[in-house]
Amino acid sequence: MSASPHIDKVCLAVDCMGGDHGPSVTLPACQAFLNAHPEAELILVGRADAVAPAAAWPRCTTVVASEVVEMDDPIEVALRRKKDSSMRLAIQQVKPDDAGESAAQACVSAGNTGALMAVSRYLLKTLEGIDRPAIATVMPNELDGYTTVLDLGANVDCTAEHLLQFAVMGSALVAAVEGKENPRVGLLNIGEEAIKGSDTIKRAGELLRAAAASGHMNFHGNVEGNDIFKGTTDIVVCDGFVGNVALKTAEGLAAMLSSFVKQEFTRNLFTRLAALAALPVLSHLKARVDHRRYNGAALLGLRGLVFKSHGSADAFAFEHALNRAYDAARNGLLVRVHDRILETLQAMPAVVSEDESTVPTAESTA
Amino acid sequence: MSASPHIDKVCLAVDCMGGDHGPSVTLPACQAFLNAHPEAELILVGRADAVAPAAAWPRCTTVVASEVVEMDDPIEVALRRKKDSSMRLAIQQVKPDDAGESAAQACVSAGNTGALMAVSRYLLKTLEGIDRPAIATVMPNELDGYTTVLDLGANVDCTAEHLLQFAVMGSALVAAVEGKENPRVGLLNIGEEAIKGSDTIKRAGELLRAAAASGHMNFHGNVEGNDIFKGTTDIVVCDGFVGNVALKTAEGLAAMLSSFVKQEFTRNLFTRLAALAALPVLSHLKARVDHRRYNGAALLGLRGLVFKSHGSADAFAFEHALNRAYDAARNGLLVRVHDRILETLQAMPAVVSEDESTVPTAESTA
Numbered sequence: 001m002s003a004s005p006h007i008d009k010v011c012l013a014v015d016c017m018g019g020d021h022g023p024s025v026t027l028p029a030c031q032a033f034l035n036a037h038p039e040a041e042l043i044l045v046g047r048a049d050a051v052a053p054a055a056a057w058p059r060c061t062t063v064v065a066s067e068v069v070e071m072d073d074p075i076e077v078a079l080r081r082k083k084d085s086s087m088r089l090a091i092q093q094v095k096p097d098d099a100g101e102s103a104a105q106a107c108v109s110a111g112n113t114g115a116l117m118a119v120s121r122y123l124l125k126t127l128e129g130i131d132r133p134a135i136a137t138v139m140p141n142e143l144d145g146y147t148t149v150l151d152l153g154a155n156v157d158c159t160a161e162h163l164l165q166f167a168v169m170g171s172a173l174v175a176a177v178e179g180k181e182n183p184r185v186g187l188l189n190i191g192e193e194a195i196k197g198s199d200t201i202k203r204a205g206e207l208l209r210a211a212a213a214s215g216h217m218n219f220h221g222n223v224e225g226n227d228i229f230k231g232t233t234d235i236v237v238c239d240g241f242v243g244n245v246a247l248k249t250a251e252g253l254a255a256m257l258s259s260f261v262k263q264e265f266t267r268n269l270f271t272r273l274a275a276l277a278a279l280p281v282l283s284h285l286k287a288r289v290d291h292r293r294y295n296g297a298a299l300l301g302l303r304g305l306v307f308k309s310h311g312s313a314d315a316f317a318f319e320h321a322l323n324r325a326y327d328a329a330r331n332g333l334l335v336r337v338h339d340r341i342l343e344t345l346q347a348m349p350a351v352v353s354e355d356e357s358t359v360p361t362a363e364s365t366a
Numbered sequence: 367m368s369a370s371p372h373i374d375k376v377c378l379a380v381d382c383m384g385g386d387h388g389p390s391v392t393l394p395a396c397q398a399f400l401n402a403h404p405e406a407e408l409i410l411v412g413r414a415d416a417v418a419p420a421a422a423w424p425r426c427t428t429v430v431a432s433e434v435v436e437m438d439d440p441i442e443v444a445l446r447r448k449k450d451s452s453m454r455l456a457i458q459q460v461k462p463d464d465a466g467e468s469a470a471q472a473c474v475s476a477g478n479t480g481a482l483m484a485v486s487r488y489l490l491k492t493l494e495g496i497d498r499p500a501i502a503t504v505m506p507n508e509l510d511g512y513t514t515v516l517d518l519g520a521n522v523d524c525t526a527e528h529l530l531q532f533a534v535m536g537s538a539l540v541a542a543v544e545g546k547e548n549p550r551v552g553l554l555n556i557g558e559e560a561i562k563g564s565d566t567i568k569r570a571g572e573l574l575r576a577a578a579a580s581g582h583m584n585f586h587g588n589v590e591g592n593d594i595f596k597g598t599t600d601i602v603v604c605d606g607f608v609g610n611v612a613l614k615t616a617e618g619l620a621a622m623l624s625s626f627v628k629q630e631f632t633r634n635l636f637t638r639l640a641a642l643a644a645l646p647v648l649s650h651l652k653a654r655v656d657h658r659r660y661n662g663a664a665l666l667g668l669r670g671l672v673f674k675s676h677g678s679a680d681a682f683a684f685e686h687a688l689n690r691a692y693d694a695a696r697n698g699l700l701v702r703v704h705d706r707i708l709e710t711l712q713a714m715p716a717v718v719s720e721d722e723s724t725v726p727t728a729e730s731t732a
């Protein structure tokens with residue numbers, strides 16, 4: 001494995017117009033982020049009037065965009081019509097020039113996921129050895145840590161080779177952001193036994209075992225849905241359909257339980273008094289499971305780092321997405337994904353990716 | 367649609383040896399069930415010493431089995447070796463004789479799911495028009511009702527036709543158990559728009575819309591994972607892989623949150639006092655989301671009713687599984703599934719099931 005890459009000077013490009021709340025959330029978050037990171041730089045992209053207040057901020061430049069990708073814009077509109085959108089111009093900042101230099105080392109947007117992925121893929125292209133980019137996010141677990149889950153909706157039909165690539169990219173992400181150089185990978189299945197699941201899943205299990213045997217993966221084996229929250233593995237790999245359903249199901253259950261707690265504690269005078277007594281405990285509990293702290297999904301496998309904030313994020317949540325992007329960029333996530341995928345594929349010559357008939361070599365991309 | 371079928375005299379066959387706790391849980395649950403249902407009859411199946419105490423109970427007969435399917439027995443062992451198992455003999459009670467009569471109208475077991483499905487399918491066979499049986503369970507929702515989800519793991523690779531059949535069977539189940547004759551069906555997807563998802567999901571959406579157009583389905587459209595807990599629809603249809611992941615993910619999150627609540631309230635003397643003050647509220651909350659009340663998954667699409675209790679069920683939970691089986695049998699679930707599937711397929715002649723080249727007719731099964 002290559003030496004851990006590290007970048008001292010990191011600049012983030014921020015799509016200030018994305019999300020349900022636009023600049024009213026993104027600008028305060030950017031200001032807080034700059035205050036908390038005295039080394040960081042930002043490029044704020046948005047309508048002239050929206051980004052004007054940031055012109056005077058230190059370590060901050062602005063880029064004016066005349067268009068905005070709306071949350072319900074079809075992908076085609078974002079891709080073909082709105083060529084001067086804040087989303088597109090923000091992504092453009094991480095695209096390397098001929099000398100391999102880019103204005104920013106990562107881009108953050110709370111804009112619509114489909115558009116963000118499509119425009120990122122169009123502008124940045126995928127890394128060599130990656131057939132399809134994936135979306136990775138973290139969920140809290142019982143060990144008071146995070147479980148990284150991918151893919152979360154970018155790919156509805158996946159081959160075993162795609163799942164292997166997701167596992168490699170997820171490993172690079174956890175290594176970069178959490179400092180675990182050899183994170184454990186679980187394959188999401190409907191039972192622990194290797195004979196469970198569809199043919200694709202079984203074949204993915206074989207590939208992951210082969211990658212582990214070659215020393216390029218810390219593969220734990222199959223995991224089930226509940227293992228995400230048990231923290232059985234650092235990474236849980238699945239296709240985008242399954243990952244999206246798991247994430248939304250968890251969000252739905254959390255929302256229901258939260259509304260039940262509120263209902264029970266506001267039922268009558270007695271329960272309101274009980275709530276008062278329990279307030280410090282409930283507040284601590286709430287902070288512990290606050291989903292805003294997990295904001296910031298990574299679009300992995302592109303030739304540039306793009307992070308997606310939840311559309312409904314408030315300033316606190318959006319700042320967390322900025323933090324994740326910053327940590328990932330500083331710890332060389334882009335180089336890590338590139339190196340890991342090539343090392344893994346070279347160690348497994350039998351695995352030929354879907355779109356290429358030859359396994360790429362490190363030399364061919366140097 | 368046929369007139370609602372109703373059966374006055376219902377007998378349940380109970381596999382007393384299944385589950386993690388066997389007779390120590392199933393027998394007390396059966397006794398409580400008999401006390402609560404003065405019309406009900408039970409056939410208790412198990413080892414001679416285990417079922418002996420029940421010999422003297424009213425409205426109760428016992429059947430002695432010399433073998434037990436263990437929770438970790440492979441399907442082959444349950445199917446081919448243990449031919450005198452309590453599970454098998456219990457299922458045997460619901461198999462109709464040549465005159466169409468059976469000793470029991472439904473069977474309940476807490477034994478291992480794979481074995482229960484395999485033995486049920488082998489002994490009972492599938493209903494005409496059904497390619498594959500499915501497993502359906504209920505989850506609580508924000509409307510203080512239940513959302514029925516199927517399939518939960520019986521089928522990892524499903525065609526669009528299978529998903530249509532699941533929707534029909536789920537509708538029959540909700541009609542029978544909850545008395546909603548025209549329950550709303552949602553297709554689990556990763557977005558509400560009809561263009562979302564895999565080809566199989568899109569085609570399933572077309573079939574469900576066609577069934578709705580012919581008046582044989584109340585199809586709401588696509589739903590997402592969070593809609594299960596919102597109660598957007600009465601029924602959520604998905605393939606067994608996705609359903610199993612959603613269920614396990616929800617179980618995992620619930621377990622994590624429950625353990626966090628316990629940790630927070632037992633952190634120190636102050637938090638323990640707060641817990642004391644909040645105890646009535648917390649108890650009420652706990653009862654409201656008590657998963658034991660949702661115990662009892664239905665194996666649908668067989669020529670006999672089989673219900674699966676959670677393996678770890680206690681007597682309270684197992685009694686709930688008995689209640690669900692009893693309600694389903696009394697409200698003619700078997701006839702309802704049979705009738706609905708034939709009516710739907712007849713209204714949609716273009717839909718040819720996977721295993722048969724002709725659509726079955728009501729006459730051919732009469």
